[in-house]
Ligand code: GLY
Ligand code: MN
């Protein structure tokens with residue numbers, strides 16, 4: 205089933221009440237000189253429109269029942285299209301994206317005040333769209349100036365995030381289907397590169413193979429710059445240099461996922477020995493991270509919380525690290541003091557969707573958000589043993605034999621009616637599979 209952007213707009217219009225929403229597309233970003241980064245659409249704009257036009261602006265106007273969805277788009281321009289490619293233009297915006305009305309972008313400033321008439325407020329995200337913000341704030345100021353004489357107007361400025369991101373947090377069956385596909389392509393990439401890895405290759409060879417697999421599978425490419433980290437590089441959480449030789453005896457951590465043409469993402473991490481055989485220390489820590497991950501996965505169910513998932517992973521890791529002599533004290537004491545954080549310093553997961561670190565609250569006030577069917581999250585515990593962080597007072601010094609081991613195991617998981625579906629199960633993680641013929 206194709207995604208129904210119209211259905212989403214209707215839900216959002218209902219949630220807006222009397223507010224007029226201004227939802228901007230992303231604008232091209234400069235890479236250097238006159239070269240731009242590949243264009244990436246704003247996820248909120250995409251969620252409501254499915255439109256990839258840079259610089260466009262969507263208006264969602266519940267107070268205009270005849271024309272609730274208005275798009276401002278770059279006008280057709282043969283010369284600009286010769287240089288930069290096809291534009292839908294205003295007619296295309298109506299035909300292709302279901303806009304009730306469409307205008308050229310350069311009419312936004314003159315037409316926007318008219319569209320605000322009859323609205324009770326403006327729904328716009330301040331701080332994210334610097335090219336548009338001065339115009340919106342000026343219009344809001346005008347509304348405030350006139351309100352006393354008119355007895356009202358669009359005099360409130362409200363952020364769209366709470367409404368829109370609550371919608372984005374819970375995926376519908378069509379979105380889950382897309383996330384399953386993103387997960388399947390990402391998992392296949394992991395299986396493929398594990399089979400090719402051997403000592404003497406370079407991290408860059410693996411990265412190139414991931415890119416190739418993602419693009420040859422018809423996706424937009426990577427969802428985020430792949431992390432291909434041999435040995436101690438795996439202890440750098442956001443390592444993206446990806447240019448070191450893969451050494452006999454090291455582990456290789458690969459954190460990589462693709463982004464589909466409609467921006468649904470995969471996000472998988474696997475860790476395995478470059479030479480096909482774990483050392484004793486590597487295997488002990490691998491088994492521990494896997495045990496933590498499986499225990500955390502078992503906590504993903506309706507009514508559970510991301511907090512519980514994290515707490516479960518931390519507890520299993522701490523118990524195992526105490527047994528291995530990498531921590532000292534009592535389980536509860538170590539957890540309470542955070543005395544494990546030189547070995548495990550990140551959270552155990554995040555929402556996943558159109559953004560890799562997807563939108564949606566984790567807490568509402570004091571209360572962690574309860575998991576419900578349709579939510580999708582990652583479960584990604586790890587251990588990172590290096591000299592970078594000081595060992596906390598009272599904790600044992602780390603013997604050299606453990607150093608340079610960085611392990612993370614990450615799956616993408618959808619909450620179902622009665623538990624969870626691991627979307628990325630096709631990427632193997634049992635230690636025996638990680639050791640297969642190389
Ligand atoms: N790849 C980013 C993350 O795992 O959160
Ligand atoms: Mn992740």
Ligand code: MN
Pocket residue numbers: 459460471472473614
């Ligand atoms: Mn990841």
